[in-house]
Amino acid sequence: MKQAIEIGRFITFEGGEGSGKSTQAGILANRLARSGRSVFATREPGGSPGAEEIRAALLSGRVAPFGHLAEAVLFAVARADHIDNAIQGALQEGQWVVCDRFIDSTRAYQGATGGVPRSAINALERLTVGELSPDITFILDIPAEEGLARAEARAEGGRLDRFESQDLTNHERIRRAFLDIAEEEPDRCVVVDASQPEAMVAEDVWETVLQRLNP
């Protein structure tokens, strides 16, 4: 007899540049795997072959001349592909999906600071994400200057991408936009002090996952 498989859980990491999203998503994915969960670790933009192609165009800045709405639409196309060809399948198989950036990055970058109206952002979300919602979204909060210094140190003289290279004022607005999202959706979003050492941030994340999702 075929056994019913439990639907997996969906956890996303959000926050400004250098806040530690990739680091913390990786640590959490390892911890969940060690606790016996099957894990699909992924990222946006990207996460599926089609969406990774769109990622390259978006981060290179080639789409920027077309404006913030065009960028928002392309992020949405990438997200739809990622959901349809990767995330949904993984959740249906009972995997825990850990995603580095998701809808809130579009809300913060293209919406709140890019000037794309909330109505347009909402319409794109309805088309691409529908009823799918993360079980927990971690908002990694750090002063923009600290986050950028980390991102720049990591780039080691390499070039910052299209979004990293915006000015400091804009990065502070992005930080504020993420905090506003967390206030609007306290059931989904958990703000974590990301200026703490890596291991302490990871502890805060793990405590929340234990409390809310009992992995």
Ligand SMILES: Nc1ncnc2c1ncn2[C@@H]1O[C@H](COP(=O)(O)OP(=O)(O)OP(=O)(O)O)[C@@H](O)[C@H]1O
């Ligand atoms: N808590 C921390 N304290 C100090 N350095 C950290 C911490 N977390 C991550 N870092 C370092 O800061 C840099 C940026 O971290 P990471 O790449 O995880 O951030 P990110 O949020 O994914 O950045 P981006 O938005 O650019 O993708 C890396 O070099 C990482 O090793």
Ligand SMILES: [Mg+2]
């Ligand atoms: Mg990253």
